[in-house]
Amino acid sequence: MSTASAVPALALAGLVKRFGGTVAVDGVDLVVPTGSFYGLVGPNGAGKTTTLSMATGLLRPDAGSAAVHGVDVWTDPVAAKRMVGNLADGVRLFDRLTGEQLITYTGLMFGLPREQVLERTADLLRLMDLGSSAGTPVADYSAGMTKKVALACALVHAPRLLVLDEPFESVDPVSAANIEDVLRSYTASGGTVIVSSHSMDLVQRMCDHVAILAAGRVLVAGTVDEVRAGSTLQERFLELVGGRTRSEGPTWLRQS
Numbered sequence: 473m474s475t476a477s478a479v480p481a482l483a484l485a486g487l488v489k490r491f492g493g494t495v496a497v498d499g500v501d502l503v504v505p506t507g508s509f510y511g512l513v514g515p516n517g518a519g520k521t522t523t524l525s526m527a528t529g530l531l532r533p534d535a536g537s538a539a540v541h542g543v544d545v546w547t548d549p550v551a552a553k554r555m556v557g558n559l560a561d562g563v564r565l566f567d568r569l570t571g572e573q574l575i576t577y578t579g580l581m582f583g584l585p586r587e588q589v590l591e592r593t594a595d596l597l598r599l600m601d602l603g604s605s606a607g608t609p610v611a612d613y614s615a616g617m618t619k620k621v622a623l624a625c626a627l628v629h630a631p632r633l634l635v636l637d638e639p640f641e642s643v644d645p646v647s648a649a650n651i652e653d654v655l656r657s658y659t660a661s662g663g664t665v666i667v668s669s670h671s672m673d674l675v676q677r678m679c680d681h682v683a684i685l686a687a688g689r690v691l692v693a694g695t696v697d698e699v700r701a702g703s704t705l706q707e708r709f710l711e712l713v714g715g716r717t718r719s720e721g722p723t724w725l726r727q728s
């Protein structure tokens with residue numbers, strides 16, 4: 473292995489975050505190898521979004537560190553953020569801008585030359601199938617269109633690491649397949665993706681590595697084959713996380 477690829481794309485060590493009495497993230501260590509397609513899965517409230525927010529410099533950890541390609545996110549945030557494309561969950565966009573303006577603005581913010589930004593914006597609008605809505609304010613976009621324009625903004629500066637919080641939520645199957653193709657060729661060319669998702673099928677299909685997070689801790693992490701250990705990721709997830717009730721629901725809900 474070369475020295476360059478020995479430095480992980482993302483290294484999280486001892487990350488902790490509390491909100492009042494809630495420990496949202498309780499000592500997360502994670503190493504995302506360069507060139508990997510890394511899935512982060514876990515039940516609702518497991519701490520995925522909080523972990524990814526700390527990893528990308530959006531939320532200051534109470535303890536621990538995050539480094540992107542060896543650059544500390546909290547002591548050298550400008551250098552670290554330059555390498556990251558981030559699709560964050562629940563972050564407000566400048567939605568009075570049109571989709572085209574928003575992608576262009578993001579590219580210019582990263583200091584790209586105007587000509588290059590215009591070319592990339594056109595490519596991204598085509599890729600996301602947003603061409604006919606390019607001139608519409610993002611405030612008037614559907615949930616899936618908003619997700620796609622945010623993803624385009626995360627890609628415009630061709631970052632070395634993509635951190636995507638539920639990128640396929642609300643996205644239609646054709647767009648999802650097109651985005652999947654692009655992400656695959658991105659990792660094949662040396663880029664790294666970490667993606668949080670509730671779709672075990674998607675993670676099993678797309679990712680080479682996966683971590684299962686529950687109650688703010690990593691239960692298991694490794695290659696997808698190591699983690700699923702001969703069964704499906706869905707089965708392993710249910711086994712490790714528990715919580716299946718197998719109930720028929722409350723009697724008042726039954727119709728006969």
Ligand SMILES: Nc1ncnc2c1ncn2[C@@H]1O[C@H](COP(=O)(O)OP(=O)(O)OP(=O)(O)O)[C@@H](O)[C@H]1O
Nearest residue numbers: 491494495496514515516517518519520521522523
């Ligand atoms: N800003 C906040 N203030 C207070 N509590 C918060 C805040 N953000 C997250 N939490 C709490 O931290 C815990 C982890 O939340 P987080 O959003 O990271 O989970 P998640 O794994 O992304 O969940 P989901 O799959 O439902 O999106 C939850 O108990 C949540 O209620």
